[in-house]
Amino acid sequence: MRRLPYQLKEILVPVDGSDASLDAVALACALAKRNRGKVYAVYVIEVARSLPLDAHMGAEADKGERILEEAERVAKENDYELEGELLQARDAGHAIVDEAIERGVEAIIVGVEPHVAEGGYEWPTEGKPRPVAAEVPLGRVARYIVEHAPCEVWIIRRPFPAAS
Template sequence: MVDKDELEFIKILVPVAGTTADEGAIELACRLCKSKNNRCEIFAVHVIPVERSLPLDAEDTSKIDAAENILNNIESIGQKQGCPIETEMLQARDIGSTIIDEAKKRGVDLILMGVSYKQHFGQFCLGDVIPYVLENAPCRVLIDHQLQSEL
């Protein structure tokens, strides 16, 4: 059984990719934060994957613009919910390991990820990132799976 104190999340990391599932995850993070009288810190991070054919420092303005829109949307959800959200944009070869590095760097207590209903060859599929995070996370991981009808 989990001790109640162990669920005291103070720092929450929400990786976002621009899907509707992210919005659900951010709203859930805000609800958790409000339940702690807004004592939590919420970090939203968007990772732009860089192909191996390009240098890691390559600037892709269209991807940066898209990322800025995603993070702006996340910030406005936070504003509506009354919870300030710190947003960060990163670019890396691999999304999963970057999320883990970010969680360690920031010392978060929880990684909260939204998941949409994806199918691969007719089978429900979590993709690559979520299993990697579940396997390597230095903290608790909460997966927010929205109903298929909500997506």
């Protein structure tokens, strides 16, 4: 029997402070709340290879804590509590997939902002603009997650900006 999306209990949400990642937090909370599940929000600091992995990352760690606090605020707005974690790794995508494996989550929900293809927008005679490229490009981290995660991966993409 197929599991329906609203039956997810363990969800991981990578956050970067973008509106899209906070939308992903809200969706994850709504889904997990229905089943008394858990939502884990992670912010990953990518540490340069020239530094030790456990290097003190001061400003970047402060930024990550602020972003995790914002994710917690979004969860509270949805009458839910999440568990936030700040990670340091060489590669964010790899760290997120490893965290998903370690926690045994059923899904990763990734919020992505729209990227404009090199050719810009194609403006149809009706409706909204769409990227010229046949596929919507994903960033490096989202692409790695999609290609390597052992669980479901949901992509939440924000709308393209309106035509001016």
